[in-house]
Amino acid sequence: xxxxxxxxxxxxxxxxxxxxxxxxxxxxxxxxxxxxxxxxxxxxxxxxxxxxxxxxxxxxxxxxxxxxxxxxxxxxxxxxxxxxxxxxxxxxxxxxxxxxxxxxxxxxxxxxxxxxxxxxxxxxxxxxxxxxxxxxxxxxxxxxxxxxxxxxxxxxxxxxxxxxxxxxxxxxxxxxxxxxxxxxxxxxxxxxxxxxxxxxxxxxxxxxxxxxxxxxxxxxxxxxxxxxxxxxxxxxxxxxxxxxxxxxxxxxxxxxxxxxxxxxxxxxxxxxxxxxxxxxxxxxxxxxxxxxxxxxxxxxxxxxxxxxxxxxxxxxxxxxxxx
Numbered sequence: 001x002x003x004x005x006x007x008x009x010x011x012x013x014x015x016x017x018x019x020x021x022x023x024x025x026x027x028x029x030x031x032x033x034x035x036x037x038x039x040x041x042x043x044x045x046x047x048x049x050x051x052x053x054x055x056x057x058x059x060x061x062x063x064x065x066x067x068x069x070x071x072x073x074x075x076x077x078x079x080x081x082x083x084x085x086x087x088x089x090x091x092x093x094x095x096x097x098x099x100x101x102x103x104x105x106x107x108x109x110x111x112x113x114x115x116x117x118x119x120x121x122x123x124x125x126x127x128x129x130x131x132x133x134x135x136x137x138x139x140x141x142x143x144x145x146x147x148x149x150x151x152x153x154x155x156x157x158x159x160x161x162x163x164x165x166x167x168x169x170x171x172x173x174x175x176x177x178x179x180x181x182x183x184x185x186x187x188x189x190x191x192x193x194x195x196x197x198x199x200x201x202x203x204x205x206x207x208x209x210x211x212x213x214x215x216x217x218x219x220x221x222x223x224x225x226x227x228x229x230x231x232x233x234x235x236x237x238x239x240x241x242x243x244x245x246x247x248x249x250x251x252x253x254x255x256x257x258x259x260x261x262x263x264x265x266x267x268x269x270x271x272x273x274x275x276x277x278x279x280x281x282x283x284x285x286x287x288x289x290x291x292x293x294x295x296x297x298x299x300x301x302x303x304x305x306x307x308x309x310x311x312x313x314x315x316x317x318x319x320x321x322x323x
Contacts, residue, residue, distance in 0.1 A: 012040040012104055012192065013087035017077040018095035022053040024239065025095050027130065029060060032093070037104035043084050044095075047077040073211030074188075075204075075218070082198060090193050092215070097189040098126065098237040102165040107192035110170045110231050117226030118193040118219065119170075120185035121235040124161070128241040132159060135234060140186055161234075168233035175227060180307040181220050181273050185228065188215035189236050197225045200291070203284050206276060213269040220273050221280075224300055225292075278304045 014032050018025055025044075032042050042063040046053050048071040057065045066080055078092050089111065093099065103121070110119045125134040157163070178184050185191065201221065210217050222228065281288055281301060288297045 009037075009039045010089055010108065011087035012037070012089045012091060012108070013081075013085035013195070014040055014042050014091045014093055015078055015081035015085065016042065016044045016093045016095050017047060017074055017081065018044060018049060018053050019047040019071065019073075019077070020049045020051045020053065021095040022049065022051045022056050025053060025056050026060070027098060028093065028095050029063065031099040033062075034101050035099065035104045036101050037108060040104060041086060043081045045077040045081040047071055047073070071211075073208055073214070075210035075214035076207035078214060078218075079202060079204075079207060082195075082202065085195065088195055090195050090198055092188045092191065092193070092218070094187075094189050096239045096241065098130070098239070099189070100124075100161055100165070100235050100237065102162065102233070103235040104192070106165060106168060106231055106233055106235055110229055111192065111194070113170060114172050114229045116172060116194075116229045117197045117222040118191050119229045119231055120191045120219070121231040121233060123186050123190055123236050123238045124234045126237045126239050128239070130237075130239075132237075133240075135161075135164070137186075137234070137238065139238075140234075165233045165235065168231055170229050170231055172229045173223070173227060175224060175303060178223070178228075180224050180277075180303050181270065182307075183216070185215075185219055185230060186236070187238060188218075189238065191215070191219065193218070193222060194226070197222055200225075200284075200288070203287065204280050206280075209272060209276060210269075213265070216269050217273055217276065221277055224277070224303060274304055274307060 016025075016028060016032075029042060029044070032040065044057055044063055044065050046057060046065065046067045048068050054067060057063070057067075064084060066084060068077060068080065072080065082090065089108070091104075091107075107119050107121065122140045123137045124132060125137050125139075127133055173184055198218075201218065219228070278301065281297065281304075285297065288300075
């Protein structure tokens with residue numbers, strides 16, 4: 001017993017994907033260095049940026065940098081970073097977002113209590129100039145728009161974000177109650193994922209289909225394999241600006257006011273996530289059966305099938321039976 005080594009705290013690999021977001025990059029990376037949970041590594045994937053991203057990265061120490069020679073999009077860049085990662089847990093951080101200091105510590109605590117494939121937290125919202133515009137985002141699935149009783153506080157207390165993390169709730173979600181391809185989480189930067197189920201995605205070849213909206217594909221896949229959990233505390237600052245998907249929303253976080261081009265984009269990714277996930281598992285059926293078991297894999301495929309809309313089902317049917 002005297003020779004037993006003490007237990008180790010798990011490492012988190014924070015993979016920052018950046019395509020022409022150099023103006024936000026230093027603030028993003030600094031927010032990782034400011035984490036109270038210190039067992040992490042930072043991997044920045046420069047996704048063939050044409051701005052000053054490369055020059056900025058050359059000045060920052062204690063990070064791993066991967067400069068891609070072609071633009072691979074959000075999913076492709078993330079998977080390249082995943083290949084370099086050493087942690088048991090992984091965070092996919094967009095270069096324009098900012099982590100709050102308790103982000104990693106709260107997520108790791110949630111993982112230790114739930115053993116799910118990934119956790120996703122609530123978010124605050126900031127604008128292009130890093131001004132806080134909302135502490136309880138309407139875009140958060142965990143948002144409760146109920147009656148609130150407020151008392152007069154010192155103005156500095158209103159923006160004391162640590163008070164929001166003192167007590168938080170964790171809600172576990174299994175695939176039966178929350179079906180495949182439904183959306184129950186916040187965007188990519190809100191999540192911490194277990195690396196082991198993520199490694200299956202290294203066999204996925206159609207990453208260019210997910211230049212945007214990669215979190216829909218990744219979260220749906222992980223939820224299918226191991227379930228998920230949401231954290232009620234807002235632990236990440238989501239930035240709304242001219243180039244992100246939500247920039248067309250004139251009312252912060254309210255999806256009722258999305259413009260037609262954004263609605264079209266969301267409809268499209270909701271269609272292809274079923275087809276792409278089904279075909280990915282089917283093409284790698286033996287691999288999945290070796291690492292899980294054939295009954296579990298068949299169950300996964302059935303869960304996808306029963307989540308199909310009519311048009312997607314027709315597309316799959318034609319693919320399976322065409323010569």
